[in-house]
Amino acid sequence: MKYKILEKPGCEDAYDLIQDALRKKATIIIFACCKVSYEGRALSELNWGERIIMIKPDGAFLIHQEKKVEPVNWQPPKSRTRAYIKNDNLFLESHRRSPKELLTVEVKKVQFISYANMEDYEELEQAGYxxxxxxxxxxxxxxxxxxxxxxxxxxxxxxxxxxxxxxxxxxxxxxxxxxxxxxxxxxxxxxxxxxxxxxxxxxxxxxxxxxxxxxxxxxxxxxxxxxxxxxxxxxxxxxxxxxxxxxxxxxxxxxxxxxx
Amino acid sequence: MKYKILEKPGCEDAYDLIQDALRKKATIIIFACCKVSYEGRALSELNWGERIIMIKPDGAFLIHQEKKVEPVNWQPPKSRTRAYIKNDNLFLESHRRSPKELLTVEVKKVQFISYANMEDYEELEQAGYxxxxxxxxxxxxxxxxxxxxxxxxxxxxxxxxxxxxxxxxxxxxxxxxxxxxxxxxxxxxxxxxxxxxxxxxxxxxxxxxxxxxxxxxxxxxxxxxxxxxxxxxxxxxxxxxxxxxxxxxxxxxxxxxxxx
DNA sequence: GTGTAAATTTCGATA
DNA sequence: TATCGAAGTTTACAC
Incomplete structure (x- = not known):
């Protein structure tokens, strides 16, 4: 598993790492204080707080609070992830075409950020259905x-x-x-x-x-x-x-x- | 946000960090090669592969592969997490009382492990329902x-x-x-x-x-x-x-x- | 605790 | 692409 970790990176270092990870189709994990807004099938806002952001190489984008199994906000596989810097702040955007949905994350303070290319060739075997x-x-x-x-x-x-x-x-x-x-x-x-x-x-x-x-x-x-x-x-x-x-x-x- | 990271820890160091995190009611993230079995409402097995394990302070336990929004295996909030070492291997168990469900993760190789206490007092505001x-x-x-x-x-x-x-x-x-x-x-x-x-x-x-x-x-x-x-x-x-x-x-x- | 309905349900199969 | 139905659905809410 190839991976990289950055602790308390500045805005630009975090941005560079994310670009690197997106290019390499790695799975990204970010612990950060962020603010989230979503518009699409419904509409939602989540004010500043510390969460875990997960971006998968298939385009899935998840934001987890410290409760629940379900992410508080997300975007499905095949969504397009984009990172950019505006007013010295890091933004993450995940965009879906149809239905049209946009998830925007403003990242204030990154505690640490990491990515890894995971090798996994197994599928879940299940029974009892x-x-x-x-x-x-x-x-x-x-x-x-x-x-x-x-x-x-x-x-x-x-x-x-x-x-x-x-x-x-x-x-x-x-x-x-x-x-x-x-x-x-x-x-x-x-x-x-x-x-x-x-x-x-x-x-x-x-x-x-x-x-x-x-x-x-x-x-x-x-x-x-x-x-x-x-x-x-x-x-x-x-x-x-x-x-x-x-x-x-x-x-x-x-x-x-x-x-x- | 108080946090800790350990790269390529040995079995016992990983175990200690997890115990520490569980005591402190922190959220844990582990990148590792693991094998998963679940028995409860249904039955499933997932053979060796690299995944992300997330354990939340409310008892939620998630295992994510690098595809999909949904975790490949999970346990709901209020489940009890337990870590132990057997035959020099790290095991994680998440147990639910009713309905009776048990998730067992055998961890072979930890790439890195981290935990953090996240401060988040916000709830999702939503509309369009x-x-x-x-x-x-x-x-x-x-x-x-x-x-x-x-x-x-x-x-x-x-x-x-x-x-x-x-x-x-x-x-x-x-x-x-x-x-x-x-x-x-x-x-x-x-x-x-x-x-x-x-x-x-x-x-x-x-x-x-x-x-x-x-x-x-x-x-x-x-x-x-x-x-x-x-x-x-x-x-x-x-x-x-x-x-x-x-x-x-x-x-x-x-x-x-x-x-x- | 049990039961009922909604959900950005997700996900897979199929037409 | 759209529809249909299952799911360890999860989650919230009423009883």
Missing amino acids: EKDMSDMIMEKPHMIEEGFTPTTREYSVEHGFIDILGKDSDNNLMILELKARKAGVTAVKQLRRYIQDMENTDNDYLREVNAEKKKIRGLLVAPSIMDDALELIEEEGIEFVSVEPPRELKRDKKVTLDFF | EKDMSDMIMEKPHMIEEGFTPTTREYSVEHGFIDILGKDSDNNLMILELKARKAGVTAVKQLRRYIQDMENTDNDYLREVNAEKKKIRGLLVAPSIMDDALELIEEEGIEFVSVEPPRELKRDKKVTLDFF
Whole structure:
């Protein structure tokens, strides 16, 4: 990792370091007293105070106060960063084209500034999401119930997409709504709308259901369910099936790169 | 701003500095090669690579790669941070009680580490949001139309909350759905559901509408509207009113504190 | 603490 | 480029 640090630099030294870092596509960290204004999708002002400024080589620009996970102000990747000196003060600007957004930082006092080119070829491997649940159910449909046969994923209806559509052993139509976390009333209402959509819209499934005088079953599939959602489910004649999202990291571990 | 920097520290020096910083409730920044694992609401692994680690005094813990606005891994405020040495390697752990979540960072090579106590007494002033629009309409209802009288905000119905409920000059019931950004079909559907909710649920407003043989008018209030949403509005007999979210920062600027 | 809705949501996939 | 939906969403606010 190539890096550089400057402690309590003057305005021009800080400016030079930033220009250097931007050219080298390095990640920049600045501890400084600054004032921030933003105009774009919304509008904001942040008066003088000490913060951490982070500028990434992909154009992302973040200003962090000493609280919260979220930055107090930011600009997304692909934004254009510019530094300049005006009235002996250092300014940083981050500009986005579409939608038009401008972030302006006036820097009063830099405590220290640093940049580094970071070598990182790894991506996050993760599991435990709705998609993982869906994959798992498509592979092992019997975990929903014996005889369940999934037919379609992401089936488009008026109010959205049905996660999994399928049939039970009696050829009844099954509509599955998956949630990777505890399901609330929102999930039940969503499923209810999908069932209505299937009932109200002309489609092959509905025709088959009507021809064979079969039922449409709605199933909410989640690790657990909130009390009020459970009540609603019983009123609506919807079923709840408890399924934990899979907790296995699927991608093979890549060979660890040894950078040193 | 009190701060400290250590370049290429050994494992124990880095450990000592972190302990020092945690005691002093300082914000910590580390440029290092690390490996991350997370287990909690989901599950993830991130193999060896160079990243920036940020630990805030409120317990927030962030790991940033050189891309994206969002951290690759994180822990929310109030998490408990712990540092320890095992097999001559530095480990950082961030633990959250409820929901139970654990983030573990194995640090191989610290390029530099720093901490600072930041003085920042300012909060972000902002404008241009749905709430600002709502405030403005309550203050100047004539901007919706001449004779409009708002009665209730955040009126609870089956499928959510009606932003503003009111009456026009003919005593017809008006249901306003506000959007601070360009309104899409989702907003129209939302409003349509609220109108249905008002029509189907017994309430004082409905009784009055029925008694006086008045109408229920649905209004979508937003700066602009997407084409497909406009079509849907016309089909549904809903009205669209163009209102820009206010772009004035309301709070008086505080006196600038001079820290130095 | 729980639940609900907004957010400069971000981010990825897709048409 | 715009839209759509998930997210370890986060955050604020009401209950």
